[in-house]
Amino acid sequence: MSHLNLAQIQELKEVMEEGFDDLVMTYLQDSDAKMKTLKKAIQVQDSVQVAEVAHSLKGSSANICAEELSAMFKKIEDSARAEELDQVPYVFEQTVEEFSLVKTQLQQVK
Amino acid sequence: MDARPLKILVADDNQSDRMILCAIVKKMGHIVCEAADGNEAIEQFMQQSPDIILLDVIMPNLNGQEAAREIKKLAGEDMVPIIFLTSLQEASDLAACLESGGDDFISKPYNKIILQAKINAFSRMLKMHNTLQQQRDVISENNEHMKHEQQVARAVYDNVAHSGCLDLPNIKYLLSPFSIFNGDVLLAARRPSGSIHILLGDFTGHGLPAAIGAMPLAEIFYGMTAKGFLMADILREINIKLKNILPVGYFCCTCMVNLSFRKQEIEVWMGGLPDYGLYRHQTGEVERVKSNHLPLGVLSTQAFDASTKRYEFLPGDKFYMWSDGIIEARNGEGELFGEARLFSVFEDKKSEDFFDRILSSVNHFCGENGKDDDTTLLELSMVDESVVGKVDIDLSSGAITGPTDWHMVYTLRNETLKTFNPLPVMLNILNDVPALRHLSGQLYTLMAELFSNAFEHGVLGLKSELKDGAEGFAEYYRQRGEAMASLEDAYVTFDFDLTPTQKGGCLSIMVEDSGKGFDYKNIKAEPVNQTNVMYSGRGIPLIHSLCDSLTFLGKGNKVKVSLSWQTQPEE
Amino acid sequence: MPINTSVKGDELTVGVEGRFDFSAHQDFRDAYEEAGAGISHYIIDMAKATYLDSSALGMLLLLRDHAGGDSANVRITNCNADVRKILTISNFEQLFTID
Numbered sequence: 092m093s094h095l096n097l098a099q100i101q102e103l104k105e106v107m108e109e110g111f112d113d114l115v116m117t118y119l120q121d122s123d124a125k126m127k128t129l130k131k132a133i134q135v136q137d138s139v140q141v142a143e144v145a146h147s148l149k150g151s152s153a154n155i156c157a158e159e160l161s162a163m164f165k166k167i168e169d170s171a172r173a174e175e176l177d178q179v180p181y182v183f184e185q186t187v188e189e190f191s192l193v194k195t196q197l198q199q200v201k
Numbered sequence: 202m203d204a205r206p207l208k209i210l211v212a213d214d215n216q217s218d219r220m221i222l223c224a225i226v227k228k229m230g231h232i233v234c235e236a237a238d239g240n241e242a243i244e245q246f247m248q249q250s251p252d253i254i255l256l257d258v259i260m261p262n263l264n265g266q267e268a269a270r271e272i273k274k275l276a277g278e279d280m281v282p283i284i285f286l287t288s289l290q291e292a293s294d295l296a297a298c299l300e301s302g303g304d305d306f307i308s309k310p311y312n313k314i315i316l317q318a319k320i321n322a323f324s325r326m327l328k329m330h331n332t333l334q335q336q337r338d339v340i341s342e343n344n345e346h347m348k349h350e351q352q353v354a355r356a357v358y359d360n361v362a363h364s365g366c367l368d369l370p371n372i373k374y375l376l377s378p379f380s381i382f383n384g385d386v387l388l389a390a391r392r393p394s395g396s397i398h399i400l401l402g403d404f405t406g407h408g409l410p411a412a413i414g415a416m417p418l419a420e421i422f423y424g425m426t427a428k429g430f431l432m433a434d435i436l437r438e439i440n441i442k443l444k445n446i447l448p449v450g451y452f453c454c455t456c457m458v459n460l461s462f463r464k465q466e467i468e469v470w471m472g473g474l475p476d477y478g479l480y481r482h483q484t485g486e487v488e489r490v491k492s493n494h495l496p497l498g499v500l501s502t503q504a505f506d507a508s509t510k511r512y513e514f515l516p517g518d519k520f521y522m523w524s525d526g527i528i529e530a531r532n533g534e535g536e537l538f539g540e541a542r543l544f545s546v547f548e549d550k551k552s553e554d555f556f557d558r559i560l561s562s563v564n565h566f567c568g569e570n571g572k573d574d575d576t577t578l579l580e581l582s583m584v585d586e587s588v589v590g591k592v593d594i595d596l597s598s599g600a601i602t603g604p605t606d607w608h609m610v611y612t613l614r615n616e617t618l619k620t621f622n623p624l625p626v627m628l629n630i631l632n633d634v635p636a637l638r639h640l641s642g643q644l645y646t647l648m649a650e651l652f653s654n655a656f657e658h659g660v661l662g663l664k665s666e667l668k669d670g671a672e673g674f675a676e677y678y679r680q681r682g683e684a685m686a687s688l689e690d691a692y693v694t695f696d697f698d699l700t701p702t703q704k705g706g707c708l709s710i711m712v713e714d715s716g717k718g719f720d721y722k723n724i725k726a727e728p729v730n731q732t733n734v735m736y737s738g739r740g741i742p743l744i745h746s747l748c749d750s751l752t753f754l755g756k757g758n759k760v761k762v763s764l765s766w767q768t769q770p771e772e
Numbered sequence: 773m774p775i776n777t778s779v780k781g782d783e784l785t786v787g788v789e790g791r792f793d794f795s796a797h798q799d800f801r802d803a804y805e806e807a808g809a810g811i812s813h814y815i816i817d818m819a820k821a822t823y824l825d826s827s828a829l830g831m832l833l834l835l836r837d838h839a840g841g842d843s844a845n846v847r848i849t850n851c852n853a854d855v856r857k858i859l860t861i862s863n864f865e866q867l868f869t870i871d
Binding site: 099102103106107108110113114117118121143146147149150151153154155156161 | 214215216217218220221224225228259309310311313
């Protein structure tokens, strides 16, 4: 099963042309950093920051065609906005896993 | 797509998202500038003046909504479309974006086609907005320019078409402050004889054509009235002037009135105006005075009819003139005030302040909708001449010294007698004598009386007693018309002789007519006295009161008067 | 205020509908200017005209001018009371045949 929308990623490659590699790298670095911030925020139960970071990751993941990953961040964002953080650590673990799969696939698409 | 590339600001804190957006926008052929938060977005906006802004909602430092608010404030009346980048789904969040100045949304993941469509739509809107703004600026500049020109035009107009003697105590009037540009003209001036000329004109079309036409009209009116010309001459002159200068289809609906205190009558010429009202003090009745001519400026001189109608005008009688602005005043329902309502004001006889009642009736009718801007109304009352005072003669022009020793004979025959008024010409010559200019009013009356005696009673043989009764008045003018039609070998000769004296001068005038003369032996030529004002009976007492001596000669068809004056003041 | 025209031989009939005012200016002018040279008689049919103002009077004078001035042959027909009154006040019967 693919972790990226392949039709979409094709379109994105056409738009970005030679900037595509750069984009992937930026996305991965940026997301790595944000994942760390998100993890800490979850640990201290800062629901405002959780929502904010998850929102950002949701958007950028959608743009990079990682639909499943984006949906997971949306789940975290929604829970944080509702201030129901109980399930969030569990979802976050799944997210870490999905992110690494997306990472691998993105590097293959390059 | 539009040939001109737009400058588009992309403001998003997420770097990868920003890269994608920038790439899409560049691919479309536009120029991109970037910002990573709200503060940077504002900075970029001020430095780069982008045409369209793509703005993320949630950003560190200053969020998108706050930035949008600030940018819209800075943009003022320039149009800067802001498209929010959002994956917000709550309606209330979207509403907050719109409220902060957003014009549209686009959500992640970015869709190239949708983004392109939106940018193109805003590009068209911008173009339209800029065109409108430019046109608006041009219009407002032109408007400013025009307003200034109108002010200048107004000043020139006021100098030419001044209100003359509208401030006399027997005249009440209301004239729209914008009258020159709505085509209404109201003029009043006194003739050397003391009688009053009034002219109300209503030009077709508004604005400049009307104001331009009004100027020669006013100049002719004031110039000829001051020189003693009769209404018919003045109207003929105005008519041909307007006919010559106005394009076909433009004309001036006009009413001109001559109020004569001595004859106690008004003479009216009306063309193209609604009925006017003549209020009779004695009976409380209102007579409608109707237009029986085409407006001025339509007919050629050959076809122009300057004939007037005369109405007896006794003390307390009032004549009302109005522009169609009164009749066409509308109320909230768009209904016209109309002629019936106007004339019904006269039915209430509790007082005679019809002027004020007409105005309050119109205002009451119009209610909130009321606009008095187009209202021109004038009331002319008959009063004793002493109430309005003497005519001011303009002494400012003309030579100080003038002819002081001369003789002149002027004979008018047949057709000329019927159609020509010789008084202005003769008075012009007499007015060259500086000392006589001071006596201009007196001299006019004197000449007018002498001429009318010689022509009406002498040449035409009319009996002055006829004019005593109201019916006789009409009969007099009937007989006059008859006698005019069968004129043969008629003449009136004026013989002027001006000689200097030690301290001033002496003018003697001999007038001879072709009539049968009359038995003057029984006439007591006494000066008129205040309690016994008699105007008919050949006006002899009046004539006598205006000169030093009066002598009838021959069979009564010759009369000689003399008038002397001193130029050096007596010690 | 639509303006309708019809030509019968050398006679042009111009029908005026509704308010006859400045807005009719161009149409009215076109009506007689485009009718061609063969026209010597003009009829203005006011049957459907509800009102006319002073600029309409001006347009009638322009038509009269176009039709030969003092030798013009222009008839104004089917006037309602309001229209008739305005023509009467202006003494236009001195210039036009009004019936």
